[in-house]
Structure formats: structure tokens, C-alpha cells
Amino acid sequence: MPDSAAPKTSRIQQRNRKRILDAALDVFSQHGYRGATLDQIARQAGLSKPNILYYFNGKEDIHVTLLNQLMDAWLAPLRDIDPAGDPLAEILRYVHRKLDMSREYPRESRLFANEILQGAPRMAPHLESDLRPLVDTTAAVIDRWIAAGKLAPVDPRHLIFSIWATTQHYADFDAQVRVLMDDAPVHADAAAFLETVYRRLLTPRPPAPGA
Amino acid sequence: MPDSAAPKTSRIQQRNRKRILDAALDVFSQHGYRGATLDQIARQAGLSKPNILYYFNGKEDIHVTLLNQLMDAWLAPLRDIDPAGDPLAEILRYVHRKLDMSREYPRESRLFANEILQGAPRMAPHLESDLRPLVDTTAAVIDRWIAAGKLAPVDPRHLIFSIWATTQHYADFDAQVRVLMDDAPVHADAAAFLETVYRRLLTPRPPAPGA
Amino acid sequence: MPDSAAPKTSRIQQRNRKRILDAALDVFSQHGYRGATLDQIARQAGLSKPNILYYFNGKEDIHVTLLNQLMDAWLAPLRDIDPAGDPLAEILRYVHRKLDMSREYPRESRLFANEILQGAPRMAPHLESDLRPLVDTTAAVIDRWIAAGKLAPVDPRHLIFSIWATTQHYADFDAQVRVLMDDAPVHADAAAFLETVYRRLLTPRPPAPGA
Amino acid sequence: MPDSAAPKTSRIQQRNRKRILDAALDVFSQHGYRGATLDQIARQAGLSKPNILYYFNGKEDIHVTLLNQLMDAWLAPLRDIDPAGDPLAEILRYVHRKLDMSREYPRESRLFANEILQGAPRMAPHLESDLRPLVDTTAAVIDRWIAAGKLAPVDPRHLIFSIWATTQHYADFDAQVRVLMDDAPVHADAAAFLETVYRRLLTPRPPAPGA
DNA sequence: AATGAATGAGAGTTCATTCAT
DNA sequence: TATGAATGAACTCTCATTCAT
Numbered sequence: 001m002p003d004s005a006a007p008k009t010s011r012i013q014q015r016n017r018k019r020i021l022d023a024a025l026d027v028f029s030q031h032g033y034r035g036a037t038l039d040q041i042a043r044q045a046g047l048s049k050p051n052i053l054y055y056f057n058g059k060e061d062i063h064v065t066l067l068n069q070l071m072d073a074w075l076a077p078l079r080d081i082d083p084a085g086d087p088l089a090e091i092l093r094y095v096h097r098k099l100d101m102s103r104e105y106p107r108e109s110r111l112f113a114n115e116i117l118q119g120a121p122r123m124a125p126h127l128e129s130d131l132r133p134l135v136d137t138t139a140a141v142i143d144r145w146i147a148a149g150k151l152a153p154v155d156p157r158h159l160i161f162s163i164w165a166t167t168q169h170y171a172d173f174d175a176q177v178r179v180l181m182d183d184a185p186v187h188a189d190a191a192a193f194l195e196t197v198y199r200r201l202l203t204p205r206p207p208a209p210g211a
Numbered sequence: 212m213p214d215s216a217a218p219k220t221s222r223i224q225q226r227n228r229k230r231i232l233d234a235a236l237d238v239f240s241q242h243g244y245r246g247a248t249l250d251q252i253a254r255q256a257g258l259s260k261p262n263i264l265y266y267f268n269g270k271e272d273i274h275v276t277l278l279n280q281l282m283d284a285w286l287a288p289l290r291d292i293d294p295a296g297d298p299l300a301e302i303l304r305y306v307h308r309k310l311d312m313s314r315e316y317p318r319e320s321r322l323f324a325n326e327i328l329q330g331a332p333r334m335a336p337h338l339e340s341d342l343r344p345l346v347d348t349t350a351a352v353i354d355r356w357i358a359a360g361k362l363a364p365v366d367p368r369h370l371i372f373s374i375w376a377t378t379q380h381y382a383d384f385d386a387q388v389r390v391l392m393d394d395a396p397v398h399a400d401a402a403a404f405l406e407t408v409y410r411r412l413l414t415p416r417p418p419a420p421g422a
Numbered sequence: 423m424p425d426s427a428a429p430k431t432s433r434i435q436q437r438n439r440k441r442i443l444d445a446a447l448d449v450f451s452q453h454g455y456r457g458a459t460l461d462q463i464a465r466q467a468g469l470s471k472p473n474i475l476y477y478f479n480g481k482e483d484i485h486v487t488l489l490n491q492l493m494d495a496w497l498a499p500l501r502d503i504d505p506a507g508d509p510l511a512e513i514l515r516y517v518h519r520k521l522d523m524s525r526e527y528p529r530e531s532r533l534f535a536n537e538i539l540q541g542a543p544r545m546a547p548h549l550e551s552d553l554r555p556l557v558d559t560t561a562a563v564i565d566r567w568i569a570a571g572k573l574a575p576v577d578p579r580h581l582i583f584s585i586w587a588t589t590q591h592y593a594d595f596d597a598q599v600r601v602l603m604d605d606a607p608v609h610a611d612a613a614a615f616l617e618t619v620y621r622r623l624l625t626p627r628p629p630a631p632g633a
Numbered sequence: 634m635p636d637s638a639a640p641k642t643s644r645i646q647q648r649n650r651k652r653i654l655d656a657a658l659d660v661f662s663q664h665g666y667r668g669a670t671l672d673q674i675a676r677q678a679g680l681s682k683p684n685i686l687y688y689f690n691g692k693e694d695i696h697v698t699l700l701n702q703l704m705d706a707w708l709a710p711l712r713d714i715d716p717a718g719d720p721l722a723e724i725l726r727y728v729h730r731k732l733d734m735s736r737e738y739p740r741e742s743r744l745f746a747n748e749i750l751q752g753a754p755r756m757a758p759h760l761e762s763d764l765r766p767l768v769d770t771t772a773a774v775i776d777r778w779i780a781a782g783k784l785a786p787v788d789p790r791h792l793i794f795s796i797w798a799t800t801q802h803y804a805d806f807d808a809q810v811r812v813l814m815d816d817a818p819v820h821a822d823a824a825a826f827l828e829t830v831y832r833r834l835l836t837p838r839p840p841a842p843g844a
Numbered sequence: 845a846a847t848g849a850a851t852g853a854g855a856g857t858t859c860a861t862t863c864a865t
Numbered sequence: 866t867a868t869g870a871a872t873g874a875a876c877t878c879t880c881a882t883t884c885a886t
Contacts, residue, residue, distance in 0.1 A: 012866080031329060034246030038860060048868050050862085059860065110328055113383070117321055117328070118241060120386040127390045135391050152411075157391060158404035165380035166373045172324070173376075175331040179338045180346050180368060193369035200363075200411045223849075249877065262850050264878065434845075453751060456668030460881060470847050472883085477845095481881065532750055535805070539743055539750070540663060542808040549812040557813050574833075579813060580826035587802035588795045594746070595798075597753040601760045602768050602790060615791035622785075622833045645870075671856065684871050686857065 017055050019045045021069070024062045029107040032114045033063055033122075060122070067115060067123050070108050071130055077101070078134055078160075087145040088202055091163075095194050098167035103187050109171035135160060151202045159201075166194055228266050230256045232280070235273045240318040243325045244274055244333075271333070278326065278334050281319050282341055288312070289345055289371075298356040299413055302374075306405050309378035314398050320382035346371060362413045370412075377405055439477050441467045443491070446484045451529040454536045455485055455544075482544070489537060489545050492530050493552060499523070500556055500582075509567040510624055513581075517616050520589035525609050531593035557582060573624045581623075588616055650688050652678045654702070657695045662743040665751070666696055693755070700748060700756050703741050704763055710734070711767055711793075720778040721835055728796055728827050735804035736820050742804035768793060784835045792834075799827055 023044035027036040038059055042049040056062045077097040081090050102109055115123050135157065142156035170177060170190055177186060234255035238247040249270055253260040267273045288308040292301050313320055326334050346368065353367035381388060381401055388397060445466035449458040460481055464471040478484045499519040503512050524531055537545050557579065564578035592599060592612055599608060656677035660669040671692055675682040689695045710730040714723050735742055748756050768790065775789035803810060803823055810819060 016866095032243045032246060032325070034242060035244070035329070037858085039858095049860085050869085051867050053861070054866070054868095113324070113328055114243070116384050116387050117324055118243065118246070120390075124386070124390070127387060131387075132391055154407060155400055155404045157395075158401055161380055161384075161388065161401075162377045162404070162408065164384075165376040169372055169376035173327050173372075175335070176327050176338060176342075177372065179331075179335070179343055184368075189366055190369055190372075193366050193373070196365060197373065197408065197412050201408050227849090248875085250875085259851055260877090261852080261879085265849070265851095270877065438845090454665045454668060454747070456664060457666070457751070459879085461879095471881085472848085473846050475882070476847095535746070535750055536665070538806050538809050539746055540665065540668070542812075546808070546812070549809060553809075554813055576829060577822055577826045579817075580823055583802055583806075583810065583823075584799045584826070584830065587798040587806075591794055591798035595749050595794075597757070598749050598760060598764075599794065601753075601757070602765055606790075611788055612791055612794075615788045615795070618787060619795065619830065619834050623830050649870090670854085672854085681872055682856085683858085683873080687870070687872095692856065 013055070016045075016047065016051075020047065020052055020055055020062065021066055024066055025107050025111060028063060028066065029110040029114065033059075033118070064122055066111065067126070070111065071123075071126055073105075074101075074108065074112065075130065075134055078138055081138060081141065083141045083144075087142075087150040088199070091142075091151075091159075091202060092195060092198055095163055095167065095198055096191060098163060099170065099187070099191055099194060102167050102169075102171035106171035106174060109168050113168065113172040149204055152204050154201065163198070166197070224266070227256075227258065227262075231258065231263055231266055231273065232277055235277055236318045236322060239274060239277065240321040240325065243329070244270075275333055277322065278337070281322065282334075282337055284316075285312075285319065285323065286341065286345055289349055292349060292352065294352045294355075298353075298361040299410070302353075302362075302370075302413060303406060303409060306374055306378065306409055307402060309374060310381065310398070310402055310405060313378050313380075313382035317382035317385060320379050324379065324383045360415055363415050365412065374409070377408070435477070438467075438469065438473075442469065442474055442477055442484065443488055446488055447529050447533060450485060450488065451532040451536065455481075455540070486544055488533065489548070492533065493545075493548055495527075496523075496530065496534065497552065497556055500560055503560060503563065505563045505566075509564075509572040510621070513564075513573075513585075513620060513624060514617060517585055517589065517620055518613060520585060521592065521609070521613055521616060524589050524591075524593035528593035528596060531590050535590065535594040571626055574626050576623065585620070588619070646688070649678075649680065649684075653680065653685055653688055653695065654699055657699055658740045658744060661696060661699065662740040662747065665747045666692075666755075697755055699744065700759070703744065704756075704759055706738075707734075707741065707745065708763065708767055711771055714771060714774065716774045716777075720775075720783040721832070724775075724784075724792075724796075724835060725828060725831055728800065728831055729824060731796060731800035732803065732820070732824055732827060735800050735802075739804035739807060742801050746801065746805045782837055785837050787834065796831070799830070 020041065023041045024036070026044055027040045030036075031040075036059075038049050038052060041062070042052050045052065052062075056065065077094055080097075081094055112123075115121075120127060138160065139156035142151065142159065145151045146153050146156075170186065231252065234252045235247070237255055238251045241247075242251075247270075249260050249263060252273070253263050256263065263273075267276065288305055291308075292305055323334075326332075331338060349371065350367035353362065353370065356362045357364050357367075381397065442463065445463045446458070448466055449462045452458075453462075458481075460471050460474060463484070464474050467474065474484075478487065499516055502519075503516055534545075537543075542549060560582065561578035564573065564581065567573045568575050568578075592608065653674065656674045657669070659677055660673045663669075664673075669692075671682050671685060674695070675685050678685065685695075689698065710727055713730075714727055745756075748754075753760060771793065772789040775784065775792065778784045779786050779789075803819065
């Protein structure tokens with residue numbers, strides 16, 4: 001039992017941290033930060049409450065850790081827009097990836113939505129340091145595409161907002177969508193709809209002949 | 212002296228109930244239902260905590276009252292779409308009204324967003340009874356417009372979702388928007404952007420000549 | 423309207439005080455002192471809560487007033503035992519009157535029971551000043567009757583306790599009695615039973631021949 | 634190390650649960666359910682208020698647990714009446730056991746009295762399911778004894794009520810008894826008195842010669 | 845004589861966190 | 866590493882009482 005425990009526990013540690021974060025994602029995304037309780041998280045994780053506080057320094061620590069971990073994955077699709085790719089195709093790919101994430105990771109979407117709704121008290125720094133430069137860069141790329149006549153002119157930042165809004169809506173407002181769309185293949189229809197929206201919006205048009 | 216007594220007492224009641232609801236709107240929209248406390252609401256309303264419970268039967272009563280009162284105002288723009296009006300103009304008017312509401316009533320928007328995010332525990336009945344028939348009706352109107360060739364073909368329900376999503380985004384994700392848009396005239400730019408989006412999306416196009 | 427109001431209000435006062443005390447008797451006897459609320463009393467009395475406090479100085483005042491008022495009526499049967507009457511008949515009459523009171527005034531019985539159960543915090547003085555001398559006197563009468571050979575020898579105080587206990591039981595433990603005696607004519611049977619008990623207990627017997 | 638762990642933690646639990654129940658018995662029996670506060674119970678138990686709620690699910694849980702636990706002990710003497718024993722001796726033994734219980738467990742007696750006085754809101758089911766069949770059985774036994782000429786004829790249920798009433802009186806109305814019986818050996822005198830009462834009541838008499 | 849409005853004190857309960865092992 | 870036990874702070878809500886009219 002002397003030194004063979006270290007690696008073993010390390011593996012246990014990792015597994016337990018993951019369990020806790022997964023349970024916390026469930027609970028936080030459903031009830032919000034204040035509405036969530038450590039008891040719920042502990043029960044869901046199959047651990048005792050004090051044991052959870054052995055792995056994390058408190059409720060807020062869990063929440064912040066979650067937000068930080070998710071930030072990267074959350075921004076990946078935006079990062080992956082290829083300035084050298086076909087502009088319309090790049091945008092549409094981004095739209096579809098975001099929509100897919102709403103379907104596959106609705107808890108993450110709701111976690112962020114909750115945080116932003118409440119004024120981003122725990123995420124404001126990250127927005128400044130991580131999100132903002134990325135959006136600035138992407139907006140510049142889009143502007144260049146527009147200047148090159150490869151996209152119809154639009155405000156790039158509001159374009160990004162609209163993509164976030166329309167795709168995350170299917171995760172964040174799922175309760176409402178489900179009431180209004182019983183049985184319909186929501187995701188497929190949404191994908192087709194958004195494809196249409198952004199294709200019509202962004203397809204560059206030849207200047208009017210008489211102009 | 213006949214009926215002049217009733218309003219006298221009612222005056223105070225009405226004023227205080229309004230104060231409380233206004234304060235509660237502030238607090239609930241910012242912290243969510245569970246995150247809000249009667250203490251905060253009382254402080255903001257300038258009343259004592261027990262006095263608040265003299266006017267309402269409890270925290271939940273205040274919340275439900277708020278949601279009920281707001282539901283009507285919230286749906287009004289959708290109700291006002293005129294089936295006899297010009298289709299594109301009607302839709303665009305709706306978009307602008309929704310966007311204006313996001314600017315003028317961001318708390319209401321966030322209150323609803325919070326409620327829906329958490330699965331609409333206290334509003335599900337209203338969604339079924341009030342929202343759903345209204346959306347069904349409106350979708351039918353749009354479908355008729357499309358069939359008449361007055362709008363480009365789109366899925367009417369996803370169109371509605373996209374309008375909600377893009378307009379409410381400026382209220383619900385305000386904290387994020389502000390980080391990314393310092394100093395810009397957000398509202399005016401958003402209005403122009405959305406005008407472009409829905410105009411390009413919905414303007415009926417003549418069939419391709421060769422088709 | 424100058425001085426004609428006084429007698430008029432005085433009548434209203436009396437009527438309202440009675441209403442309040444009657445309502446309070448209901449509520450106190452059912453829920454105990456601490457379990458009763460002024461709201462319940464006010465509702466039952468058909469008056470507003472502040473108006474009740476116009477007539478009485480507080481919750482305790484109502485309770486004490488009730489206890490004081492009832493004390494006299496409660497002790498009347500004991501006072502009415504006639505030292506000059508037929509001993510056995512006097513005792514039996516007392517038993518039957520007490521039993522009748524349990525049927526006709528169960529609320530009063532329970533009010534007293536509640537008070538005594540809790541250590542008589544508000545009635546201890548009355549017990550000392552009113553009840554004790556009366557019991558002492560009655561015990562002396564009974565002792566004299568026994569000495570005169572007109573009653574079989576028993577401890578007079580424990581005799582009195584047993585009469586109180588057996589008769590008040592039908593009011594105080596009514597909930598239990600009803601569970602165990604569905605449909606039976608409880609009161610009549612109890613009267614017959616107690617008649618038997620005290621007749622057999624108290625009928626003087628001739629001394630054993632050989633004694 | 635197999636099963637020795639369980640009792641270890643259970644030791645503290647059992648001890649604290651007992652402490653709490655004992656304190657609660659004190660407080661509930663003196664002030665009634667509504668009049669009792671968790672603060673009082675906690676203080677008396679030497680525990681913090683939240684710690685009490687760690688062991689019980691709330692005030693009502695403590696109360697119900699108490700009533701359930703006591704029910705068995707409370708009915709034991711009645712269960713122990715031996716249908717094969719000597720009738721008069723069995724009854725007298727029951728009377729004395731009940732009287733002893735009033736002296737040794739007055740709090741339990743008052744707890745029950747409080748509950749019944751208020752209509753048995755939390756004990757009605759137990760009365761139906763536990764008490765009633767037991768009383769039915771016992772009444773049948775007594776009826777058989779009477780039919781066999783071994784007891785003077787009396788209504789068995791009212792006999793039982795009278796035993797309950799007269800014995801429990803010394804616990805439930807202790808505050809009153811003490812005022813009226815200073816210094817007397819109440820319990821011994823009561824025992825002698827009740828012995829007389831039930832002996833005279835139940836001793837079968839030979840039919841009057843002339844009858 | 846009466847009441848709508850208001851409140852301080854305190855009730856039961858929840859919960860993040862700490863203690864002890 | 867893990868957990869039963871414990872608690873201070875805070876929460877919602879109740880209630881006897883007071884205020885103002």
C-alpha cells in the first residue's frame with residue numbers, strides 16, 4: 001500500500017472530477033447557479049457531498065471550472081472558420097456545426113445562456129479575453145470576404161449574433177419549441193431553414209444592370 | 212359617498228402591488244426564480260418583507276402573477292400581424308416591434324428566457340393554451356401568403372423562431388453583446404441587419420427564366 | 423346623534439364581545455392556546471382582526487377572559503351539592519350533571535383540559551383561590567356523610583377526581599371514543615354505566631355480621 | 634472489518650435520535666404540537682436546530698415518530714390481560730399498571746392526551762388499525778367473563794374508558810391534582826381508591842335472596 | 845367602532861461549508 | 866480519499882400586534 005496508491009488515485013481523481021463536472025452540468029444547466037444544490041450534484045455524481053468539496057473548492061469553483069472547460073469547445077467552431085475557404089460554404093458550415101451542437105450539447109448551451117442572462121458575473125473576463133478577440137478576427141475575415149465581393153454585404157458582428165441566436169434557440173428554448181412542434185423533425189427542418197436563411201442573405205448578387 | 216370608498220383603499224393597494232411587481236421583475240429577471248430573494252424584492256420595492264406577503268401569497272404567487280401579466284403584452288405583436296396587410300411589410304413590422312421590445316423591455320424578455328430555460332415549470336400551461344394556438348394561426352397565415360406567391364417559401368414556424376431568437380438575443384444576451392460591441396449603435400445596426408435578413412429571405416423571386 | 427349613541431354601542435359591544443368569546447372558545451378548544459390564531463378567531467367571529475383587539479387587549483386577554491367566565495359555570499354543579507340532601511342522590515346528581523355538561527359543553531371541557539395539561543399557566547391562581555376551597559368544603563361534606571354511615575367509606579378527593587375524569591373523558595377524548603363506539607348511544611350508556619359505578623361504590627353496606 | 638463499521642456510526646445516530654425524541658417528548662407533552670418549537674427541542678437535546686433536522690425530516694416527523702413508538706408501549710397493558718386468568722384480578726392488575734404508567738410516564742400520557750384533545754389529526758389511523766381491534770377483543774373477553782358469572786355485569790367498553798380516564802387523570806391533570814392534594818401520598822391513595830372502585834363495581838354478587 | 849395597511853419577532857427549513865475521523 | 870455529523874447563515878413564511886385613518 002506504500003507508493004502504489006499514487007497513480008491509482010490519480011486515475012480515480014480524474015474519473016471523479018469528470019463525474020462531478022458531468023453531474024454539475026446537468027444540474028446547473030437545468031436549475032441555474034442559485035437553483036442548483038450540492039446535494040443534487042452529489043447524488044447525481046454518486047459521491048458524498050464532502051467528497052465533492054474535496055475535489056473542488058466550493059460550488060462556485062465547480063461552476064467556474066465548467067464554464068472554463070466549455071469555453072474552448074464552445075468557440076472551436078468559430079475558430080475553425082477558414083479564411084482561405086469558400087466564404088459562403090464556411091459560414092454555412094459554421095451554422096450547421098452550431099446547430100448540431102445545440103442538439104448534441106444542449107446542457108452546455110443552457111449553462112452559457114444562464115450565465116449570460118444573469119449578466120455573466122462569472123464569465124465576463126473570459127468574454128473579454130477569449131471571445132472578443134476571436135469575434136474581432138472573424139468579423140475582419142468576413143469584412144474582407146464582403147469587400148472581395150464573395151459575400152453580400154452585411155454587418156459581420158450582427159451576422160454572428162444571428163447565427164448564435166438562431167442555432168442556440170433550439171437548445172435554450174427547447175421547452176417552448178417542443179410545445180409548438182410536436183412530432184416534427186425539428187432539427188432537420190431547422191437545418192434546412194437556416195441553410196435557406198443564410199444562403200439567401202449572403203449569396204452575392206450581381207449589381208443591378210442599370211447601376 | 213356611494214362608491215368613492217373602494218378606490219381609496221384600492222389606490223394604495225394598486226400602487227404597492229405595482230411597486231412590488233416592478234421590483235420583482237427586476238430581481239427575477241436578473242437572478243432567476245430561485246436566485247431571487249424576497250429580501251431583494253422588498254428592498255427594491257421600499258417595503259418590508261412581511262408587507263410584501265400581505266399583498267401576495269408568497270414568492271411563487273409574485274412570479275406567476277408577473278408571468279401572467281406579461282404574457283398578453285408579450286404576444287400582442289404576434290396578434291397584431293394583419294392577415295389582410297402586405298405580407299412582407301407585416302413580417303418586417305413584427306420584427307421591428309419585437310426588436311423594440313427587446314430594447315424597451317429587456318427585463319420582461321429575460322424573465323421569460325429564464326422561465327423557458329428551466330423547462331417552463333410555471334408557464335407550460337400558458338404556452339399550450341395561449342401561445343400554441345396563436346402560433347398555429349400565424350403559421351397558417353404565412354403559409355397562405357406563401358401559397359399566394361407573396362412571400363418566398365419558408366417554414367413558417369422556424370421563421371417565427373428565428374425572429375424570436377434574433378430579436379430577443381439583444382435583450383437576453385445583452386451582457387455578451389455589450390462586450391463585443393462597445394460604443395456601436397447596437398439597436399439601430401441590429402434593426403438594419405434584421406431588415407436585410409428578412410427582406411432577402413422573404414422577398415418572392417420570379418422563377419428562373421429557363422425553368 | 424349626540425348622546426343616543428352610548429347605549430346603542432354598548433349593546434353592540436356586548437354582542438361583539440360575546441361573538442368573539444364564542445369564536446375563541448371554538449378555536450382555542452380545538453387547537454390549544456398556541457395553535458389558535460387571531461385570524462381564525464376573527465374570521466369565525468365575522469370581525470376584523472384589529473377590531474378584536476379593540477375589544478380585548480390581546481390573545482392572552484381573550485383566553486383568560488374565557489377561562490374566568492367559564493370557571494363559575496364549571497364549578498356550579500359542585501357548589502350545588504346540598505349538604506342537607508340525600509348523600510347518594512346528591513353524588514349521583516352531580517355525576518349526571520357533569521356528564522351532561524360534557525355533552526352540552528364539550529368545547530369548555532376541552533379548553534380546561536388544554537389549560538391543565540399544559541400546567542395551568544394561566545389558571546393556577548384560580549385553582550388555588552376558587553377551586554381548592556370548594557373542593558375542601560365538598561370533601562368535608564362527604565367525609566361527614568361517610569362518618570354518619572350514609573356513604574360507604576372512600577377518599578372524598580379521589581372520589582371527586584374520578585367523577586371529573588370519567589365524565590369529562592367523553593368530551594376530552596371524544597375523538598377516541600368515537601373511533602371505538604360507532605353508532606352506539608354513547609351518552610345514555612355512559613350515564614347508566616356511571617350510575618352503576620357510583621351506586622355500587624358508595625352504597626353503604628351493613629357491617630359484616632361477625633365484625 | 635466486515636460488519637463492524639455499521640454500528641459505529643449507528644451508535645451516534647441512535648444516541649442522538651434518542652436524545653431528540655426524549656427532548657421532544659418533554660416539549661410536545663408540555664406545549665402541544667403547535668406550541669412546541671424546534672428551538673426548545675434543540676436546546677433541551679443539546680443539539681443545534683439544523684442538526685435535529687439532520688436526524689428527522691421535520692417537526693411533524695419527530696411528532697409522528699414519537700406517537701408511533703409510544704403506541705406499542707401504551708397498549709401493552711391492555712394486551713397483557715389474560716383471558717385465562719382470574720377476571721377480577723386481571724382487571725385490577727390492569728388498573729394498577731395503568732396507574733403506575735401515569736406516574737412513571739406522565740409525559741407520554743400527556744402527549745397522547747394532547748393529540749386526542751385536538752381530534753387525533755396525526756393518530757386517527759393508528760386508533761382505527763391498532764387500538765380498535767384490541768379494544769374489541771378485550772371487550773369480548775370481559776363479556777365472556779360476565780356471562781360466566783365471574784364479573785358483575787357492566788358495559789365493557791365504558792369500563793375500559795373509565796379505567797383510562799381515572800388512571801390517566803393523575804398524569805394529564807397533574808397540575809390540578811397537585812393544587813388540591815398538597816403533601817398527600819397521591820399515588821398510593823389513588824391506587825387504594827381505584828382498587829376499591831373496581832372491586833366493588835365488578836365483584837359478582839349473589840342474586841338477592843328474595844328475588 | 846372599525847379596518848386596511850404595516851411590521852418585528854420568530855417559526856420551520858434549506859444549504860454551502862466545516863469538522864472529525 | 867472519503868464520509869457521517871454538525872452548523873451558521875439565510876430563506877420563506879406566520880402571527881400578534883400597532884399604525885393611521
